[in-house]
Amino acid sequence: MHTQHRPTPSTSTDHGSPGTAVVVGASLSGLMSALTLARTGVRVTMIERSTDTGRTGAALHAPDGLLERITGFDASQVPQPLTPGIQTWFAVHAALRAAIETSPLIELRQNTTVSKVSQDAHSATVTTSTGQKISADIVIGADGHRSTVRQHISPENPDATFAGYVIWIGIADETAINHHWWPTDVAFLGGGRDTLLGYPLPGADGSLTPGRRRLGWAWYDSSRNDLLRSSGSVKGSVVRHSLMPAGIPNTTYRELAAQAQTLFPAPWSQAILDSIERRQVIGTPIAEYVPTRLTRDRVTIIGDAAHVPTPMTGRGFAESLYDAEALAEAIADRGTTPMALHAYENARLRSARSLVQSGQNFSRSFARRSA
Ligand SMILES: Cc1cc2nc3c(=O)[nH]c(=O)nc-3n(C[C@H](O)[C@H](O)[C@H](O)COP(=O)(O)OP(=O)(O)OC[C@H]3O[C@@H](n4cnc5c(N)ncnc54)[C@H](O)[C@@H]3O)c2cc1C
Known part of the structure; x- marks a missing residue:
């Protein structure tokens, strides 16, 4: 009724x-x-x-x-x-x-x-x-x-409409990363087909002490449109949904881990690897x-x-x-x-x-x- x-x-x-x-x-x-x-x-x-x-x-x-x-x-x-x-x-x-x-x-x-x-x-x-x-x-x-x-x-x-690329995003605890210095500001890294935006965030407990905070990262990637289409995440020119952690294939996780180590410096590469190990990555196809x-x-x-x-x-x-x-x-x-x-x-x-x-x-x- x-x-x-x-x-x-x-x-x-x-x-x-x-x-x-x-x-x-x-x-x-x-x-x-x-x-x-x-x-x-x-x-x-x-x-x-x-x-x-x-x-x-x-x-x-x-x-x-x-x-x-x-x-x-x-x-x-x-x-x-x-x-x-x-x-x-x-x-x-x-x-x-x-x-x-x-x-x-x-x-x-x-x-x-x-x-x-x-x-x-x-x-x-x-x-x-x-x-x-x-x-x-x-x-x-x-x-x-x-x-x-x-x-x-x-x-x-x-x-x-789909803009032609995906952003992989994640957050890692600095305590999970073995590194000797910590960023104090937003970082823009890479170029070409891969660009990384990294940003320090307060720890889950609100801590602002370097080494006890979190590192957020957003990786712009224009090389995985086939995956976006085969997963149904993008159909035609329309973005239908993000790729949630469980929906990202293991082969993609492995490729991303290998690429992160060659493309980006520590501690950002380690933050990405940590997020990948925990399977806490979301892929958002970008629409405009x-x-x-x-x-x-x-x-x-x-x-x-x-x-x-x-x-x-x-x-x-x-x-x-x-x-x-x-x-x-x-x-x-x-x-x-x-x-x-x-x-x-x-x-x-x-x-x-x-x-x-x-x-x-x-x-x-x-x-x-x-x-
Ligand atoms: C990966 C990514 C990174 C970003 N980074 C930045 C940044 O650095 N700086 C910045 O300024 N902005 C950024 N943005 C954009 C920013 O997040 C959004 O502009 C902002 O959050 C406003 O979103 P919104 O509330 O309009 O829409 P949304 O957050 O999409 O919310 C829409 C809501 O409507 C609900 N809804 C949808 N359809 C229906 C329905 N039919 N009935 C009932 N409920 C419905 C949904 O469940 C959802 O809760 C980013 C966006 C993305 C995707």
Whole structure:
């Protein structure tokens, strides 16, 4: 049986009361958007398909003071980065999750997948995979690079496309590595078909002492597109999923281990070998999406649903934050109305497009090196 749920009576089609929103996706963009909207008084229902949105190994560039600004927490309550501006995905996610727990205006429903979005003159509605309908004044798609909400907004340009390479990512404890010096900053190594980004991170216990921290690494590899296709990770020009640790063949692990030792210096090569030994490596095929629009009347997209740049830009997360801020500002001015969502699109579309296009120059030349 189909049920219809409405978070609160919708009253803000005219500017004047805070109104309601459904946010699809409760990862970083969705959490930031829910928090900034709740600050303007909007009642938010978040829909998240998984219970675990963790992404092993990814590090993020988070501008100084960012988490304080978005969460409203004071600086002593948010994790301090070891390298200025670099945070782990987990630290940022945990701080945002803790912040939404404190908001009476935000309801989070996990294990719920949105399969369709629709709208009429008065409200927008998501339909879940079990047939439940949830309506609000507006729907915000924060559902990542394979966004379902984007299909409703841009049916003529619905998919992010494969950029031609994979990033292998992992994190190793310095205590597991036998080495005599420890990096103090982000390192860019290699070139040609293989580029490595290495970054020191606090230890699992928060330790900042060299030798007791962790080393994160991201290896850009344009030579394994056959594996991505044969595993179904990439189909045609569309990225379907990452290669999780158990899905990476043993032969690939062995090849990566051999290559790491010749391509990259210690302690980065050792960090890679340690991650490989523990089978704690994820392969993320990189997708890119240049948006043609961000909004259709009562439905809009933010974060990776709106723009997918190569991680080489280092700006995907910060850009998602600016989306959340611009959207909240437009809604504070014009309510949860189509006018507000169009103001948000006007504020953000150009910047979103130029971010992705700037990364495409890198991607095209990097992917060509394997051809
Ligand atoms: C390997 C890698 C490295 C990166 N490195 C950097 C970096 O150094 N610096 C930087 O700034 N950015 C980086 N990024 C980008 C950054 O991680 C993202 O821009 C940022 O996390 C915003 O993601 P998001 O919340 O928009 O989307 P996602 O993290 O993809 O979240 C989407 C959420 O929506 C949920 N969802 C999807 N579909 C549905 C549905 N139909 N129904 C319900 N829920 C759904 C998913 O389960 C998920 O929780 C990197 C990305 C990758 C892949």
